[in-house]
Amino acid sequence: MAxxxxxxxxxxxxxxxxxxxxxxxxxLWEVIKxxxxxxxxxxxxxxxxxxxxxxxxxxxxxxxxxxxxxxxVGAHYGSEEKVAADGAQGVYYAAATILSGHHEVxxxxxxxxxxxAISRNMVTHLAFDPFFTRPVGLDYLSAAALxxxxxxxxxxxxxxxxxxxxxRARQWAAKNPAAQETTPLTRxxxxxxPMAADPIRGSFMYPVSDGAIAMILATEKRAxxxxxxxxxxxxxxxxxxxxxxxxxxxxGNFALERAAQRAYAMAxxxxxxxxxxxxxxxxxxxxxxxxxxxxxxxxxxxxGNQWLSDGGPDRQNVNRSGxxxxxxxxxxxxxxxxxxxxxxLRGEAxxxxxxxxxxxxxxxxxxxxxxxxTVVIVEN
Amino acid sequence: MKRKNRxxxxxxxxxxxxxxxxxxxxxPEMIHEAVVEALEDANLTLDDIDCVLHGNMELFExxxxxxxxxxxxxxGWGKSGVRLTTGGTTGATLACAADNLVASGLHDVILxxxxxxxxxxxxxxxxxxxADPLWGRSLQTGAxxxxxxxxxIDEFGEERARIAAMKYRTIMDEHAMKNIKAHRRLRLxxxxxxxxxxxxxxxxxxxxxIHMCSQSDGACAVIFASEEKVKAFKANPAWVVxxxxxxxxxxxxxxxxxxxxxxxxxxxxxxAGIKNPRKEIDLxxxxxxxxxxxxxxxxxxxxxxxxxxxxxIENDEITIEGAFPVNPSGGVVASxxxxxxxxxxxxxxxxxxxxxxxxxxVPKTVRRAMASGFGGTLWTVLMLLSKEKPE
Numbered sequence: 001m002a003x004x005x006x007x008x009x010x011x012x013x014x015x016x017x018x019x020x021x022x023x024x025x026x027x028l029w030e031v032i033k034x035x036x037x038x039x040x041x042x043x044x045x046x047x048x049x050x051x052x053x054x055x056x057x058x059x060x061x062x063x064x065x066x067x068x069x070x071x072x073v074g075a076h077y078g079s080e081e082k083v084a085a086d087g088a089q090g091v092y093y094a095a096a097t098i099l100s101g102h103h104e105v106x107x108x109x110x111x112x113x114x115x116x117a118i119s120r121n122m123v124t125h126l127a128f129d130p131f132f133t134r135p136v137g138l139d140y141l142s143a144a145a146l147x148x149x150x151x152x153x154x155x156x157x158x159x160x161x162x163x164x165x166x167x168r169a170r171q172w173a174a175k176n177p178a179a180q181e182t183t184p185l186t187r188x189x190x191x192x193x194p195m196a197a198d199p200i201r202g203s204f205m206y207p208v209s210d211g212a213i214a215m216i217l218a219t220e221k222r223a224x225x226x227x228x229x230x231x232x233x234x235x236x237x238x239x240x241x242x243x244x245x246x247x248x249x250x251x252g253n254f255a256l257e258r259a260a261q262r263a264y265a266m267a268x269x270x271x272x273x274x275x276x277x278x279x280x281x282x283x284x285x286x287x288x289x290x291x292x293x294x295x296x297x298x299x300x301x302x303x304g305n306q307w308l309s310d311g312g313p314d315r316q317n318v319n320r321s322g323x324x325x326x327x328x329x330x331x332x333x334x335x336x337x338x339x340x341x342x343x344x345l346r347g348e349a350x351x352x353x354x355x356x357x358x359x360x361x362x363x364x365x366x367x368x369x370x371x372x373x374t375v376v377i378v379e380n
Numbered sequence: 381m382k383r384k385n386r387x388x389x390x391x392x393x394x395x396x397x398x399x400x401x402x403x404x405x406x407x408p409e410m411i412h413e414a415v416v417e418a419l420e421d422a423n424l425t426l427d428d429i430d431c432v433l434h435g436n437m438e439l440f441e442x443x444x445x446x447x448x449x450x451x452x453x454x455x456g457w458g459k460s461g462v463r464l465t466t467g468g469t470t471g472a473t474l475a476c477a478a479d480n481l482v483a484s485g486l487h488d489v490i491l492x493x494x495x496x497x498x499x500x501x502x503x504x505x506x507x508x509x510x511a512d513p514l515w516g517r518s519l520q521t522g523a524x525x526x527x528x529x530x531x532x533i534d535e536f537g538e539e540r541a542r543i544a545a546m547k548y549r550t551i552m553d554e555h556a557m558k559n560i561k562a563h564r565r566l567r568l569x570x571x572x573x574x575x576x577x578x579x580x581x582x583x584x585x586x587x588x589x590i591h592m593c594s595q596s597d598g599a600c601a602v603i604f605a606s607e608e609k610v611k612a613f614k615a616n617p618a619w620v621v622x623x624x625x626x627x628x629x630x631x632x633x634x635x636x637x638x639x640x641x642x643x644x645x646x647x648x649x650x651x652a653g654i655k656n657p658r659k660e661i662d663l664x665x666x667x668x669x670x671x672x673x674x675x676x677x678x679x680x681x682x683x684x685x686x687x688x689x690x691x692x693i694e695n696d697e698i699t700i701e702g703a704f705p706v707n708p709s710g711g712v713v714a715s716x717x718x719x720x721x722x723x724x725x726x727x728x729x730x731x732x733x734x735x736x737x738x739x740x741x742v743p744k745t746v747r748r749a750m751a752s753g754f755g756g757t758l759w760t761v762l763m764l765l766s767k768e769k770p771e
Contacts, residue, residue, distance in 0.1 A: 003385070050625070056445070057438040057465070063510040064437065064467035067756045071629035077643055079625035081473050084438070084465040085445070092486075093462050093477060099484030101384045102623075126444035131406065236486060238460040240432070243451050258458065367448040372461065 005095045006223035006230035007378065008216040009038040010342045015180040015211040015327045018115035024060060027212035028072045028111050035214045039226035041105065043074035048216070049103045050079035054090035054110035056331050058123050061116060073109055086282070087213065087335020088364025088374035094217050095233050104222045111212040112329035120208060120330065127368060133244070140284075140330075141205065143245055143368035145197035148287040150251035152199060155290065155305045159199065162286040163190040166203055166325065168313065169283075173322025175351040176340075180209055180327025204286040209327040213335050215342070229346045235269065235361075235377030237262030245369060253295025256363065256373040260296050263361075263375040272297040277357040278317035278344050280337035282365050283325045292363055293318065296375065320344070320352040334364015338376050345380040387607040387770055388482040389617030390734075392422025393727035398563040398598035398715040401499050407446065408453025411495050411599040414720075415455055418491065418601035421736065422615060429603070431487040432456040433477055434463045435470040435494050436719030439509055440501040454493050454601075467510065468523075468667065468755025469625075470494055471600065471723025475751075475763055476623045478604040488606045494720035495599035503595045503718075510756070512630060524592065526585020529672040533586060536690060541675075542586065544690045546577040549591055549671035549713060551699055556710025558700070558740040563596045563715040591671040591713070598717030600724045607769070618730035618749075621764040624648040630757040640760040641680035641752070648762050649683070657682045658704055661764075662746045663732050665725040667754040668711045678706065681752060681762070700742050708732065708740040722753030726763055733767045 011034035013019075013027050022030075041047045051073040055065040062068060066082040073080055081097075083090040087110040094108040114120045124140035151157070167187055173179035185203065193203035216226065223230040239258035242248050260272065269275045279298050283289040290304030298316055299307035313319065321340035328336040341360035343349045359379045366372040394417025396402070396410050405413070419425060432454050434447040443449065447456065447463045462481070466473040471494035478492040504522030511520035533541040550570055556562035568576060580590035610617045624647045626640040645657070654660045666681065668674035678698070679689035692698055698706035709728040712721055729749035731737040747768065753761035 058442075058444045061509070062513075063439040063506050063508075064465075064756050066466060067510050067630050068512060070627045070757065071631075075627040076629045077626055077638075077640070080466075080627050081464060081477065081625065082466050083462060084435075085447075085463045089462050093464070093481070096477075096481045096484040096486050099385060099486065100480040101483060102480050123444055126442055127446075127448055129406075129449045130443075238462070240447075240451050240456040240459060240461055242457050243449050254458075259460075262460065366463075367445055371448050371451075 003099055004220045005098045005233045006218050006220060007233065007342050008218050008223050008227040008230055009035040010215050010339045011035050012178045012213045012336065012339050013211045014178050015209045017180065017208055019113065019210040024111045024113055025069055025072050028069055028109055031212050031214035032072060032107065032109065035216050039216050041216065041226060043078065047105065048074055048107045049105050050097065051075050051107045051109065052090055052094040052097065053080060053082045054087045054331055054335060055082060055112060056084055058126060059112050059114065059117065059331060073107060085372065086364040086366040086374060087332045088338060088362065088376055089366065090335060091338050091376050092236050092238055092374055095236060098217055098219055105216065105218045108215040108217055109212065110332045110335045112331035113210040114208045114329045115210050140368050141200065142197050144285045145200045146245055147250040147369035148199050148285060151287050151291045154251040157287065157290060157305050157308065159191065160187065161308050162204055163187045165286045165289055166190045169319065169323050169325050172320050172352055173326035176322050179322040181207055200285055206284045206325050207327050209329045211329060211332060213332055213339055231342045231345045231378050231380050233376065234379050235263035235267030237375045239373055241371045250369055253291065255371065256292055256295030259373040259375045263377050267377040273299065276359055276361045278320060278341065278354045278360045280321060280340050280360065280362040281319055281323065282333035282337055282363055283319065283323045284333060286325060289319065289323065296361060296363060317354045320354060334362065334374055337362035337364060341378050345378060384483045385485060386483055387619060388479045388604055389610050389619045390602055390730040391605045391610060391613065391615035391617055392418045392424065392603040393730060394418030394421055394601045395561050395724060395727065396599045397561055398596045398717055400563065400594065400596060402497065402597035407495065407497055408450045410497065410597065411450055411493055412453035414599040414601040415453065415491065415493065418603050422603045424603065424613065426455040429455060429489050429491045430459060431481060431490045432459050432461040433474045433490060433492040434461060435465045435474045436496050437465060437467060437470065437506065440503065440506045441497055442501060455491065460487065466755055468718055469722050469753035469759050469761045470719045470755065471721055472726060472753025472761035472763060474723055475602065475726040476625065476761060479620045479623060482604050482606050488609050490604045492602045492604065492723060493599065494723035496717040496719040497597045498595040498717065499597050521584060523669055524584045524587065526587045528670060528676055529586035532672055532676055536687060542577060543573060544693050545591060545671045545675050546573045548674050548693050552707055552711045552713050555700060555708050555740060556714035559710050560739065562710040564594050587670060587672060593669045593712045593716040596715050596717040598715065598720050600720040600727055602723055602727050616734045618733035618765045619769050621766050621770050622648060622651055623761065623763040625761045627759045628757060639680045640758055641677045642683065644760040644762040645681050645683055648764060652764055661748050661750050662744065663705045663729065663742060663749040665707055665709065665729040665751040666711065667722055667725055667752050668707065668713055669754060671713055700740060705742045708737065708742055722761065725751040725753065729765050733765055
């Protein structure tokens, strides 16, 4: 990269199962107010020059979901562009608007209220084509179940191992003020949850969640004006897999491996197993934590099972935030992972702080069974 | 002038045929038509593309995250990509994003794709759904409003305004007749301007069916490349000089606020050092959702005052052969597959610079062209392209 992009401030709402007292504009106001206070920035010409927002029309039940937030993101007679994908993609594009020379300071926001839909499966069902896959009744949950079965078959990872991951996630979530599901669970309680889509139990999937995130990104030159703890984006990578689930190797990581390779090439990372002080994975479902750890190369190829048994997640500080499985809405999984990485590198992660963290990797996924993958590397 | 990290050019574009009913193709197949044409135009293969941008408006077809399904037709498999959507401006936002992503150094060759299949949904219902459910939705009538017409009538008198709007509409149709991709090619005749408008059913106030844009199915694909790749491919480039996005909040504020069209033009021209846009820009592809808005916005985009824009229409300055051609493609009143529409404007402006517009190529050399997008709550995206490489 010719220039470096700094993340100068981060704010997130507490993630909750249904923020009935707040519309999405209200959630955004809360986090935008915070990042403005952290940086002292306003929306004048020398302040925030543009907004990159992340949201989705179907989740918001609104055509042009960014139309309702123009005023909140300060884009009245200003610039706003919306990324309609996982929030890590928003980080990807926001960084590009700075690296290109077009903006010096941008506001990045994301919002999603999964609770607005009677069932979020109704939303993701619509992602399937109306001819072949929608009539079968697929949605992202059932697609993830096919992925889970394929991955568990290949890796030999058991339901008990996945249950232990959920227990662990709750323990870390209890140390994260933004996390949603913080009640401790035992392995037996996790295993007793009813099956949602075999082999995914209700406790193995991320809960319905509402929330918003905001960040300030800036050029190296401008960042010094607002923060003495900039966090640098040093690697970005992204990749699509194919659409038909039957044409993909659901047990593998075609897209994530390529996204990671692209990010590692940019950040000049040779061995991802040792390169990171912490790893944040979008584990919408419990099996995705070891599966995506393989894809990211933070554990040996096809070594997810052994890695779990060896205590890999604890050793490599994976998902100290509690992870997506403790509650982020679908559109914000990757952005919440980047937010946690930034807080850790700034030394602001409280009781879950990784001491002296210097470099982190965050992963986000869009689409059925992680069809589109994004990898973001940050360093301080 | 804004300093870009590196130069970016458009080196190819493709479009599906635009029509009210593309029942013989599904969404990825329709997109595939545009992608194949763009690759052929640029003399590239999919292997040369490293990123695919995708955009439309989800609530028209009710397909959630359609870029997932569309990898079947857009070539995105194994490649990077971002999905961006901003309503009617989506296509222009995709062009800005392609410029940003190539200039950033993250990508060298980007395929930007906008599409819509309005036949598969309810256009006015879909647009009405953009309004705030508590405050605005019960007042919203899709994109159909008579306010634009009334504004022109109030200022210039009913007769002159109505003739100017219909003259504009007729010129656009004359252009569309030359564009084999255009959806509505009506063969309107100048001698029947008054009768054509009078006999057209009113939609809202003086906005009549004939003035309004179509509901189209169609896709557009545009290839953006870095300066290094332009050289390596020995491509025929239209360079992206700069772009500007201006939004305004959703609450309808009545009165004489500055339009986003004028605000965007002022910012863009100030950076590009353009003092007299009518002289310094050779051609304009404008997102004109209705003939009335076309008449009204031409003045704002060119920073004109009084009736100068009306005179341009009355004096035939905006025809293909005119001094300042507007929409040689026939514009949005001829074809409007919404998620593609604003990208079509950029593609058409680039085609005129590259000399690849075929039957609707303007007879003069186009050194500098401008393309606009319109969407959301009166939002504008404006892009400036040039034949010469920017400094």
